[in-house]
Amino acid sequence: MTKTKINELFDKELKIINIGLETFYRDLKNQEHPVIHVDWRPTAGGNKKMESFLSKLQ
Amino acid sequence: MGKIKFEIKKNTYYDSVTLMLISKEVEKTNGVHEALVGMGTDLNKELARNLGIISDEIENIGPNDFFVAVLADDEVKIEKIVEKVNKLLSQKKENAGSDYMPPTLNSALRHNPESNIVLISVAGEYATEEARRALNNNLHVMLFSDNVSLEDEKELKELACEKGLLMMGPDCGTAIINNVPLAFANVIKKGNIGIVGASGTGIQEITVAIDKLGEGVSQVIGTGGRDLHKEIGGLMMLQGIEALKGDSQTKVIVLVSKPPSDEIAEKVIKSTKDTSKPIVINFVGGDNAIIEKYGAYVGVSLEDTARKAVALLKGEKIDDFNGFNKSIEKIHKIVSDEVGKLTANQKYLRGLYTGGTLADEAMQILRGSIGEIYSNIPLSPKYRLKDLKTSREHTCIDFGEDEFTVGRPHPMIDPSIRAERLVKEGEDEEVAVILMDFILGYGVHKDPVGEMIPAIIEAKGNMKKKDRHLSIIASICGTENDPQGLRESQKRLEEAGVIVMPSNAQAVRLAGLILSKGK
Known part of the structure; x- marks a missing residue:
């Protein structure tokens, strides 16, 4: 049996970052699981050209 | 007819489900004929055009800008509508509390x-x-979003495999990792059955059946519906199988998917050869010979898949389960009572599903016993329903398909489209049996049963006015520990005159018996 990074995850407490629907965040929070919600919005205000430029900078 | 009224707020972002639910609330305002509250995405602009509530100003905003547009009577003030929208949005914010985001x-x-x-x-x-970005930061990913290209899916999954990470999705609706339900998932006991699946409600039905049998799950890995497509080659299913093989908590492995090509099926099954852990596979409606060839067990229904996994875990005898929990006598009594209440020309089935795999399973089980079934996801292209708004003869609809979810939340989150359809089906005097699923758990509507009961009562009542009976059969994909509660949900449905069966497969078999008059 080989241990993978996924198996390492199975041995840890799940710590979640939620990006998108807030309802998923609220559900996890109500169950008292560690979760952080990203106040997400489209990169570069949805400007595709700017987005591609910014992603190259990262 | 009314006038178009609108308001735009630049650089203000809200998520789509929140806004779709608010649109529905605004639509209920007196004097409002159409309403759309959304971000200025191309999709929302197209929706606004289709609803006849577009303006040049809305055409010119971007996806980071927010708009409210209504078609309303003269006396309706846009300020009042915006006030209502703001109130609904602030309620959502209050629910989220003061957490750092x-x-x-x-x-x-x-x-x-x-x-x-x-x-x-x-x-x-x-x-x-x-x-x-998440994978590059060595984080595992569950990607619920759809509308991601196959090329992107392949690139993400290859990156994940290279790094040894989970890349569940795109279009991955359910997963349970370390006993934490993610997105649409039920509260399932912790146990020793590990699942890798490419079909959301298929996974949910199996996990719920395992829980009802008193056992539990170790890990439930979703792959997204296209993982076993030739282009992706089962990358995440293979990765998931490897992880479950190496997981000491997993004693039995379950695989579930819509039928893959022979080549991919073989590749996936071959990867299970070097483990002593028993494998149960359900390729819903697919070729079982290939599964048996490699010594894995075939699940003949989603429920049967769960039963076999539990039997293997307990070291019990393995049999196909094609029957009912109730005794045959009790089933005959239900069938003859229902058949006795139907008139001679009531002969058709209307399956109204929110779970795609459950709708597919219904058609697979009924194949050959009641004749052909029209659908938006038909078993044969010949029986594709041309007009989705109108059922014909035997019809089974998956309300979770794209054609029903453009600009509105999935029917598991917003049951109204299915409720309206149920009332409509109840006006068709040739309908005998309605078949429905109710999905409980996290991510979905907080009371899917309560939302449907008024429509159930109305549909049954309309039939009664014509001296007819409408047989409604349901199954609940849920557990006692789900926020909605299984027993309470079942009790309320039964009080409304619904026959509730313990699984989709059993509900479908009962419907088949009633439609074939018990033969």
């Missing part, structure tokens, strides 16, 4: 460097970028 994944990671998994549900066009 960082603006990006990187700032979230700085805030909590111990994070190990990212759940992504942003619009498809932004999803790949966020998922790639």
Whole structure:
């Protein structure tokens, strides 16, 4: 049996970052699981050209 | 007819489900004929055009701008509508509390460097970028978003495999990792059955059946519906199988998917050869010979898949389960009572499903016993329903398909489209049996049963006015520990005159018996 990074995850407490629907965040929070919600919005205000430029900078 | 009235707020972002639910609330306002509250995406502009509530100003905004548009009577003031929208939005904010919400994944990671998994549900066009960023930060990913291209899916999954990470999705609706239900998932006991699946409600039905049998799950890994497509080659299913093989808590492995090509099926099954852990496979409606060839067990229904996994775990005898929990006498009594109440020309089935795999399973089980079934996901292209709004003869609809979810939440979140259809089906004097699923758990509507009961009563009542009986058969994909509660949900449905069966397969078999008059 080989241990993978996924198996390492199975041995840890799940710590979640939620990006998108807030309802998923609220559900996890109500169950008292560690979760952080990203106040997400489209990169570069949805400007595709700017987005591609910014992603190259990262 | 009314006038178009609108308001735009620049650089204000809200998620799509929140806004779709608010649109529905605004639509209920007196004097409002159509309403759309949304971000200025191309999709929302197209919707506004279709609803006849577009303006040049809305045409010119971007996806980071927010708009409210209505078609309303003269006396309706747009200020009042905006006030209502703001009130609904602030209620949502209050629910979220005063938690710190960082603006990006990187700032979230700085805030909590111990994070190990990212759940992504942003619009498809932004999803790949966020998922790639998460993988590059060595984080496991569950990608709920759909509308991600096959090329992007392949790239993300190859990156994940290279790094040894989970890349569940795109279009991954359910997963349970370390006993934590993610997105649409039920509360299932912890146990020793591990699942890798490419079909959301298929996975949910199996996990619920395992829980009802008193056992539990170790890990439930969703792959997204296209993982076994030739282009993706089962990358995440193979990765998931490897992980379950190496997981000491997993004693039995279950695989579920719509039928893959022979080549991919073989590749997946071959990967299970070097483990002593028993494998149960359900390729819903697919070729079983290939499964048996490699010594794995075939699940003949989703429920049967769960039963076999539990039997293997307990070292019990393995049999196909094609029957009922209730005794044959009791089933005959239900069938003859129902048949006795139907008139001679009531002969058709209307399956109204929110779960795609459950609708598919219904048609597979009924194949050959009641004749052909029209559908938006037919078993044969010949029986594709031309007009989705009108059923014909035997019809089975998956309300979760794209054609029903443009601009509105999935029917598991917003049951109204199915409720309206149920009332309509009840006006068709030739309908004998309605078949329905109710999905409980997290992520879905907080009371799917309660939302449907008025429509059930109305449909039954309309039939009664014509001296007819409408037989409604349901199954509940849920457990006692789900927030909605299985027993309470069942009790309320039964009080409304619904026959509730313990699984989709049993509900479908009962419907088949009633339609074939018990033969």
